Amino acid sequence: MIVLKKSLSRRTMLRGLGAAVALPLLDSMVPALSVRAATPAKPVNRFGVVYVPNGMIMENYLPKTEGPDYETTPTLTALEPFRERFQVLSGLNCTPTPGRPGGAHAKATTRFLTDISPPTSETWLDAGISVDQILGQELGKQTQLASLQLGIESGETAGSCDSGYACPYTNTLSWSGPSTPLPTQNDPRQVFERLFGDTRSTNANERVARTREQKSILDSVTQEVSRLSGTLPPADRSKLTEYLDAIRGVERRIEIAEKENRQLPIVDHPEGIPASWEDHVKLMFDLEVLAYQSDLTRVITLMLGHEQSGMTYPQIGVPDAHHPISHHQHEPEKVAKTAQINAYHVKMFAYLVDKLRATPDGDGALLDHMTLIYGAGIADSNSHAPVNIPFLLAGGGAGNLKGGRHTHFKDVPLANLHLTLMDQFGVKWEHIGDSNGRVEPSMLALGA
């Protein structure tokens, strides 16, 4: 019997650093790694997204009244201590393009940041660039990584995905182009290494040597790609273009890293995926905060689960798989259990909000300099309704964003809100996906 799951490490922990514990080691981080701390001119605005699958039980989630005095709901209870730091937005729609029925769960994910309904495509890909990637092009100019894609579930064990749609549509929110979904990372150790490098040593000279080596490999490989590319028909060149884009990304990263020449934090490596789901989520949120804090990136998306997730939550008394039970058919017990999962997810989000609030950044805290979305791509999973989706907007948006209210839009495409949020970052697009206008900034207390 093969029982070995080498989940912990191939690696490479210096002996003596020894028995690294998975949690909550990142708290030992020294703050103010951020290079930005030294240049307090204009506060940075960061963009974060936390996605939850399979919609929500709307009766339990959506406040009944609008405005600043809205009464909180059972699902949102865990966020009540942060009431003044987020808004509830309702009436936003992700209605699929007419003539493209089906694949409600796949589209829920893909549309959430691209505003595009992909056509039926089981073995190929066709969506469009997503909002986080559009913003990443701008916000990433100053940071080593343009963006980071995180997840909790692994897409590889999902098996078949939504009918008629290849798995990337449900496995990621982020697309750098119509056929380029960006994979999510769910292993904390791999995320850590992505952020802080793969050298086997903390010795500065060795790190410099390694960087030089990587650069020469990238140069040489780039030449090989152009040689290869010349012999190919255009249709085939796209894959190699992806490869070149990736090379440029790494080169840019090396350049910035060299310029910054920053000291690496002395932190223990996380040891792979923790056994408990809750520990796993918290550790990923810790890494997210660490990435913002050290200004390695300003754009992060994170999926708490995949649409049609078979995840069970026995720790809160729900041993049923999430997706099947979210098709509750109005049976009270299933409705209640689904709502329990929704509230549990919100509780996890509250952990992130709290942590961002507690992490100093410039003249305030990280939360002040964030535009942070929490939401789902469909409302009630039972009916696959893509209208009036659950959507929270948290953070201070670097002075642009207020909290503490519930605003209802009347049948407005989510794309319109995306455009308005992009405006706040100085990224002005005329149109995205199925947008038919913009949301009035004052509705969001934006630009106040």
Next chain:
Amino acid sequence: MSVRLLKWLSLAAVATGAWSLWADDPATVKSASVTTGVPRVPQAKAIIQQYCLGCHNAKLKTAGLLLDTANVERVGENPDLWEKVARKLRTAEMPPAGRPRPDPSTYRSVAAELESALDAAAAAKPNPGRVPVHRLNRAEYTNAIRDLLALNIDGKALLAADDSDQDGFDNVASILTVSQVLLENYLSAAHAISALAVGDPSLPPSVETYKYSKLLVQDDQMSEDLPFGSQGGGVIRHTFPLNGEYTIKVLLRRQFYDYIMGMGEPHQIDIRLDGVRIKRFTVGGEANGTTMPEGFAGNTQGSPEFEVYMHTADAGLEVRIPVKAGEHEVGVSFITQLWEQEGVLQPRQIGFARTTNENYHGNPAVEFVKIGGPYGSTSPGDSPSRRKIFVCTPKTSAAEEPCAKKILSTLAARAYRRPVRDEDVNALLGFYRSGRAEKDFDTGIERGLERMLAAPSFLFRVESAPINVAPDAPYKLSDLDLASRLSFFLWSSIPDDQLLGLAIQGRLRDPSVLRQQVNRMVRDARSKALVDGFANRWLGLSKLASLNPDTDLYREFDENLRDAMAKETQLFVADQLKEDRGVAELITADYTFVNERLARHYGIPNVYGPRFRRLNFTDGVRGGLLGQASILAVTSYPNRTSVTLRGRWLLTNLLGAPPPPPPPNVPALKDPGQDGQPRSLRERMEIHRQSPVCASCHQRMDPLGFSLENFDALGKWRTQSDGVPIDAAASLPDGTHFEGIAGLRQVVASHKEDFVRTFTEKLLAYAIGRGVELADMPAIRKIARDAAQQDDRWSAIIWGIVNSPPFNMSVSGDGKPVKLAQAGRNGPGEIK
């Protein structure tokens, strides 16, 4: 060949030995006759006129399908359209229910007429389709490193996971994209692998941790590689990078409050290297002082010395030994106690409780094995990787560069799967020189290898059209491209020297050479990739890893069962392939493979130990895929079976007739007993099916699922559910009555043609790494038709695929992917 592959082979070879059916004699291949010329379609024309044109005409344009303007006598002018029509007729989906419909035999004969016309058109003008540039997926990369460098790596730790298509295949070229994350992974992997393979003496010591799940029961012998009479633990295959000293440290399982389990009595624990015992420890039984109260461990503490002991008793389970570079087996196990332990009898710990356990009695178990090193004076030694890499050793400094060139060219030809060009070698030598200048010869080779593993020529499969082919014209793949297609199909890896050599000599198109190679490759242990990469994914078993049964209901579930379920199917499919059975025997076979854990699950007595053995059945329950717990479990919910999921799985994966997705807002299933009457699931589903919207699909899916209701959500046999006896009788929409799994096997067997076609379709998609298109249907029918002459054997289907246009041909030029985006693309646009 690695030890692991040999083991796998010997397991698969349990029953009978011979490979005889994988014969090398091409003379036995009869080819089915296909009529040439333009076949007439008199019946089709009349039937379409009578039943279809009423809606599908230029005026009504129903579903956008116009049959009056298309010429059925020239199907070759619009093959995709007629292929769709043939399929709708083959499955009797059209005309819709309620409209006048032909009788079943007319359906079949008209579909057959259309299909043979389509086949003739395709034979006259093949459309092989085109596979875009193909990135190696994680499994292929891992296997390629194994074959290139004699090094087993843990691909999962090095590379991001690959996405899969709707069928679950993760080798589909158009979905294997490249991202910055992946490129960073490739660079790190190249760095780590080259150092490991060459044996870089500057590798710093590190500790690798292997973990055993808390849900793995360790009460018995855990592996055939551990001695009889051993208990718990396991065997780790670890690559030791250098000759040097290493530490092996064992940490025992803790319960919820971190007390080490089973420390009430002494236990003996052995650490082995390659089967040889290094050291035996005694651990446990030395706790002094006052214990904590039974059942309140952690809540109320015992006396300090007791507490310390219970948390640290395993602190000394560590050895430090010299080990030679290369892969070795590290074994850890206890010695079975032949007496029952004293103490308060505890309930058997189950499921979730095992991870939240307060009980600290029972058997101790291994939770972590940590291997650290190398320490002391180290040297590269003589590892299998070094033997593979260093085909020469320079004696003088003048001999160094020629030797480096030889080493790197030899490796690059294998890695790039073609003869190397000057520019390839020059690029690699550049890196060799910088490494040589920095340190020594070995470092130079290490740098050259690192560059090679980041090369697009290694990471991508790029097929090239001959120069003189017209744009968009079909052409035969070059021998080199064909060799790669073969090796990635049958081995999920790079070609070996023999295959590559034949391709370079231009002999691969010789049918007898080709057949000899295909047979050789299937017999080779590397063809295990067909089981892992194809069968596992075709059957949807990648979900098994994330199976989360509700352990309040399925109390017996443990990791041992999960592993055994996966292994049963692997061994069974491998055996069918090796014995070259007809593929329908995957369903009808009367045998399977079980070990003790699985036998207990199935209620089979007298099977002991971790070894899987073949068992034949006469009761018609187990045997073949349908009675396998793996499949029955992944088609269930965590807390109940689902006739719909099982029915859908059968229709989609075995019969090639997937039902459309369900409409939203389906009405509720009434709970059992809601109106005071106990109801079986069947009764509830039948009420559900009274809705006409639901009925159209559920009357196809549910009967198939009902026949498997005797198996619970983990595939265990049962005779009642919800307090009601199981009724596994069912009838199909066409009136066929059948009952239970035995009846279901007959149903599938009676649709053998559909099954073989579906199997062929899936295997073809996997073989070429792209989704199957309508244009591939003539090829699929031909493969199935020819294979039918040879009892649908695996060899016949594989041979048919290898000889089909989609596999050994391609389309030149810009041949745009058939389907591409009319979709909205996002772009910055103009700001008004």
